[in-house]
Amino acid sequence: MVKSVSNITPFTLLDYPDKSACILWYAGCNMRCLYCYNPEIVFGKGKFTFSEMISFLETRRGLLDAVVFSGGECLIHKDIIEQIRLVKAMGFLVKVDTNGSKPDVLQSLIEQKLLDYVALDFKSTRESFLSITQTDLYDQFEQSVQLLFKTNIPFEIRTTYHSELLAKEEVKDMIDYLKFNEYTGTYYIQHFKNNVETIGKLPNSHTRLENHLPVNTAVKIVLR
Numbered sequence: 001m002v003k004s005v006s007n008i009t010p011f012t013l014l015d016y017p018d019k020s021a022c023i024l025w026y027a028g029c030n031m032r033c034l035y036c037y038n039p040e041i042v043f044g045k046g047k048f049t050f051s052e053m054i055s056f057l058e059t060r061r062g063l064l065d066a067v068v069f070s071g072g073e074c075l076i077h078k079d080i081i082e083q084i085r086l087v088k089a090m091g092f093l094v095k096v097d098t099n100g101s102k103p104d105v106l107q108s109l110i111e112q113k114l115l116d117y118v119a120l121d122f123k124s125t126r127e128s129f130l131s132i133t134q135t136d137l138y139d140q141f142e143q144s145v146q147l148l149f150k151t152n153i154p155f156e157i158r159t160t161y162h163s164e165l166l167a168k169e170e171v172k173d174m175i176d177y178l179k180f181n182e183y184t185g186t187y188y189i190q191h192f193k194n195n196v197e198t199i200g201k202l203p204n205s206h207t208r209l210e211n212h213l214p215v216n217t218a219v220k221i222v223l224r
Contacts, residue, residue, distance in 0.1 A: 003046035004028075004077050005053055011064070016095050016117060017154075019065035024053055026074040030101055032134035033123065034200025035162050035192050041072045042199065050083050057090060066093035066116070075102040084114050095119065100144035101137045110151055118155040120145060122178075122187075125170045132165050149181050158188040163207035171209065178219045190224035 006027035015021055025038075027046040036042060057067065067087050074080055075098050088094050095117040098106065109115050122145070123129055129138040148155045157178065161171065171189070178187055192205040209223060 001049040001051060002079075003049050004079075005046050005048040005050065006041045006044055006072065007047065008053065008056065010056075010060075012068075015068050015070075016066045016093065019093060020063075021066040021068050021093075021095065022057075022060065022064055023068040023070050024074070026069065026071040026077055026080075028076060029072040029099070030076050030135065031073065031099055031123075031137065032199055033132055033160075034134075034165060034198065034202055035132075035160050036199045037193070037196055038072070039197060039199050050079070054086065054090075057087065057092070061090065064092065066095055068095045068097065070097040073099050073101065075105045081105065081108055081112070081114070084109060085112070088114050093117070097121075098144070099123070099133075099137075100141035101135075103140055103143035103147060106144050107147055110147065110153065115153050118148060118153060120148060120155060120157050122157050122159045122174060124159075124166055125173050128166060128170060146181075149183065154185070156185050156188060157183065158190065160190050160192055161209060162192040162202065162205040164203055164205060168207065168209065168212045171212075172214060175214060175217055175219050175221070179217060183219060186220045186222055188222050188224060 004026055005024050007025040009023035012021050015023055025041055027041055027044050029042040084094055093116040097119045099121045124132050126138045130136055191208055194204040
């Protein structure tokens, strides 16, 4: 049996808005973001089979509202659509955390009505995407975000900000992109936490964004 799940968070009230949930952390990722806090998941192997996850979820029926599929990048796994379908059939709400690199999988999930909430990582502008993620997957990300703009599925967009990787002007450009596309959700910007293990060997991030964001923007911004 394939062991695709690296770890499980059995209970959280933070990862699905206003719902109780567990998180399935899928091993592996197709990006190598320098600021990634989860190198053990990105480079590690899975420890649990999906059958083991189903057995766990059977014990949580009626106790949890939702299951969060995260990673790594959960959508790179070949059986992910069927796995999400099984969890959905158990009566759980489903949230997916994704870097947007698999728009075809995302579209299938949307068309099959298997998603209740999505969190999409907006890594950077096109200009910085390669240097931050070590990939050329910006076009795929943009396909994914445009898919979400056209659906009625609740979703959030989030960015990790490191002052040495992403210029303040680029963050403003990203906000303008969301405004242009009439994004009505919340844009979460989390400041990089210094002195933690990451994929890249990074200097400390020195600038915070509190005084550098546009005022009275149509996009709701929450800094973390």
